[in-house]
Amino acid sequence: METADAPVPEVRTEGEPKFVEELGQNVDEINIKVDELEKRLNEVQQFYSKANKKHSNTSKASSILKDKDKDKQLTSFKRRQQDASRREAAAAKRMQDLMRQLAALLRQHIMGHKWSGPFMQPVDVVGLGLHDYYEIIEKPMDFSTIKAKMEAKDGTGYKNVREICADVRLIFKNAMKYNDDRNDVHVMAKTLLAKFEEKWLQLLPKVDEEDERLKQEEADAQFDIQLAQEVMHAKMAKDLQTEFAVVDRNLEELREVVLRNCRKISTEEKKTLMTVLTQLSPEDLNKALLIVGQNNPDFQADDQEVDLDIDAQSESTLWKLKFFVKDLIQSRGKSPTSIGGNTNTTVNTNVNQNKRKKETNGALGKPPQKRTKKAS
Incomplete structure (x- = not known):
């Protein structure tokens, strides 16, 4: 009776070196192809593994991919991608308009006020002998610095109107922090800060509206990226399935070739x-x-x-x-x-x-x- 160590097929090689050489080449080609497919498969698996950790976004994107209106969604996505630069330019223009409105508010009601003098230029720490100023004030600020930053064209300027608002508040809070509440500078800073807050409230609804709009556009952009990745990896998975099927057929054909060239069973x-x-x-x-x-x-x-x-x-x-x-x-x-x-x-x-x-x-x-x- 045959033992457990059954012999492998004995391929006839005598007089057929070309067949053996071609067989080896075919095996090498299949191995190379399988290695390539495995790398791509790992990429797809890693993507879906990470996507599963972001369950909400992935579920939303997946539902769109499975929806009957998938083609419509993808067409809309492509259209939004093409309009991305236009949307960014429009958002930048709206923000510039808000910053101009805030600048006008500051010039008319704050910087033009009779008590604004102490806050227009950087504090003369040396001239006034304020030796402990930098120990108390971490970030000095004044209106000339704000104005220069608003007019900057080299990319170092303000990107958002709220950044300007924060620096205006910083001017007055620094003055109130360094000077005693009975000091004239403290009183002037407190008065101008209250006046600024009053005027800022008039602009705030427009700022909030723009913030919500930008937040939604950023969410849409992020979702577009997720959707694009879903589409790409879904296509990769489908292509891999097809290519693996081709490899399986090639292996089966190769197996048949080998079997046809095996010795006969006794x-x-x-x-x-x-x-x-x-x-x-x-x-x-x-x-x-x-x-x-x-x-x-x-x-x-x-x-x-x-x-x-x-x-x-x-x-x-x-x-x-x-x-x-x-x-x-x-x-x-x-x-x-x-x-x-x-x-x-x-x-x-x-x-x-x-x-x-x-x-x-x-x-x-x-x-x-x-x-x-x-x-x-």
Whole structure:
């Protein structure tokens, strides 16, 4: 009886060096292709792994991708992408208008006030002998610095009207922090700060409206990015599925080429193969019969009684059965009898007969009077 270490197919190489060389090249090409596909697959898996951590955004994007109006959504997305620069320019213009309105408010009601003098230029720390000024004030500020920053053209200027508001407040809070509340500078700063807050409230609704608008546009832009990534990776996944299917077909074709060039299985090996098949469990026997049916469309593997002529099988089918049996033996133990445990099975192993029937009464735990699969 054949041992667990079943031999691998012996490919005929004598006089066929070109075939062997081409076979090796095909294997190398498939390996390279598989490595490439695995890298792309890892990229897709990593994307969806990270996306799952951002459940809300991913769920929203995924729902759009699955929606019947997906094409409409994607068209809208592309249109928004094309209008991105226009939207950014419009937002910048609106913000510039708000900053101009704030500048006019400051000139008219704050910087033009009779008490604004102490706050127009940086504090003369040295001239006034304010040796502890920088110990108390972390960030000095004055209106000349604000004006220069508002007029800057090199990208160092204010980007948002709220930044200007914060610096105006800082001017007066610095003065109130450094000077005692009975000091004239403290009183002037407190008065001008209250006046500024009053005027700022008039502009605030427009500022809030613009903030909400920018927030929504940023959310839309972020969602567009997420949607674009979903579309790209969904396409990658679909392409990978197709390409892996091509690789599977190439491997199967290569396997068939190898099997066609294998040596013929001897009569003794056929006997051994039939003996091992009789010891398979019903589940594994079904798998073996499916292998036979792959190359023989007329073979019915799902009948209650199966006729299997081992001599009529092609070399390719026989080698596939040997591979299958070898894998079972290696995975479940070295003894062929350990792979099935189908002790109720009786088989006619005479390989010279055209018909051999295998009785598997009771193999599936059914009463003996019920007939199950039968192979010989």
